[in-house]
Amino acid sequence: MLPERLKRRVIYESNWIDLYADTVRMPDGSIIEPYHVLHYPHSSVSVVIYNNKDEILMLRSKRYIAGGLEWEIPAGRVEENESPEDTARRECLEETGCDLEDLSYLGWQNPQNGMTDLLVHMYAAHVRTEKDNFDKNEVDSKIWVKRDEIMDWLKSNVIHCGVSMLTLLYAERFYAK
Template identity: 35%
Template sequence: MRWKVHGTREIYDSAWVRLRLDDVTLPSGLRIDHHVIEFPKASVGAVVTDTDDRILLLWRHRHITDASGWEIPAGWAEPDEDLAEAARREVLEETGYDAEHLTKLTVYHPLSGISTMTYTVFHATEVTKIGEPEVDEADRVAWFTPAEARALLAKGQVPDGPSLTALGMYLATTAG
């Protein structure tokens, strides 16, 4: 049940995002124009835990959705940057903590029906506070037990999709 792509036309291109229009035929035979959002940089995030299995989250407001909530540290990898190092850099920039050890937790496509985005999530451990978060990155940073993190998810206090997925994956497969 594959879509047949007849051609692609670029609509918009920037360092942050590209938009293209694909001419496709669906399995039913219907031919349509389908918009595709391309992200030129890889996306990374990290579920950060300490020796007590607490989870480090940051509180942010997102102007696009006009929503605030708890998130994991996340961002883009630079071209040719190692994904684990990119996640480590994002943890430091957004929380003020340096993570000594990162292991891959999962890789997924958060918007697979319309976007090429690939999101890689790491589990960051052996953390040390070495500074403050960058002023534009977080309103506050706090530690939560796994039970508290589950409650945040249940109450809708993690509205960011990649954070929601990463936390859910961590809590389902790793946390006590």
Template identity: 30%
Template sequence: MASLDWKTLHSEYIYKDAWLTARKDRCITPTGKIVEPYYVLEYANWVNGLAIAEDGRVIMVRQFRQGFRQTLLEIPGGTMDPEDTSPEIAMRRELLEETGHSFEQMTYLGEICPNPASSNNVTHMFLATGGKKVQEQQLDQNEEIEIVYLTMEELKQMLLKHEIKQSLHVTCILYALLKLEQLKIV
């Protein structure tokens, strides 16, 4: 099979900030076509996880999302910080900060690309089980998060009704349900 990989001839950063870095690339395809400009957004890697408390309830978070301009129900997650030595460490930190829960078991479900056409990062997905409340939330300055507990059946009904809007979170939930054998592939 022939390679379809492009080669980057030149990259130029057009904006750099803590939460957004944008660059403009000049590329060449295997057939020799020049693609210019091609814009890429650089982000840190992310983590998210379906969190299940020791009583079997699913721990969700509600928060306002400015990009979508709505308050959404989501699974816990966030950006990997530079001091996070692994995706699991980042996920445990995010769970503790957002929900105040610590988890006995952390199962890695894989990584996905949020938008490989224009973004360079991945999202690491987890299934966290055996959650116990050990502290109050430790939210970032701009976070206002409400914790919501659901039964597994309520979660599945919300998925079927398309009530969970964050696509990266829907993907993680589906992989977690497969792992838990709550979702059957016919």
């Protein structure tokens, strides 16, 4: 038996995120009210980009919520009538200036399934071409980092973005280089 939603109150809805206060009956019959739910109307993608020097492209993103610069991989929202694969290619071009080849689907994740239904499709690819143009509003800089060093970054907690962390680990384990 799974928890069951008995009713829902809308707190906020938009094209980006919705916030609901649900009334939920738990398997033992107890009621949780309110059970706050963040709903994302669109899924997202994250992409690990490799080059032929055994390196991974990392972005230093400008993050308002975190209040600073954060090391991440390219990621973004799947737009209406756009496939996750097309989104991965578009986001990488916008955020890094990279055109991709050998784009491979690694799986999907729900980074915080206790309170949100956000779905993130994970990819890995190789860079075909790279230009210096990228979204300067969102990205401060980009650098190529040796794969072994990325694992050190993860171990040392240099990367704080959970989506980036898990996608990097998946790519290192499951992407055929």
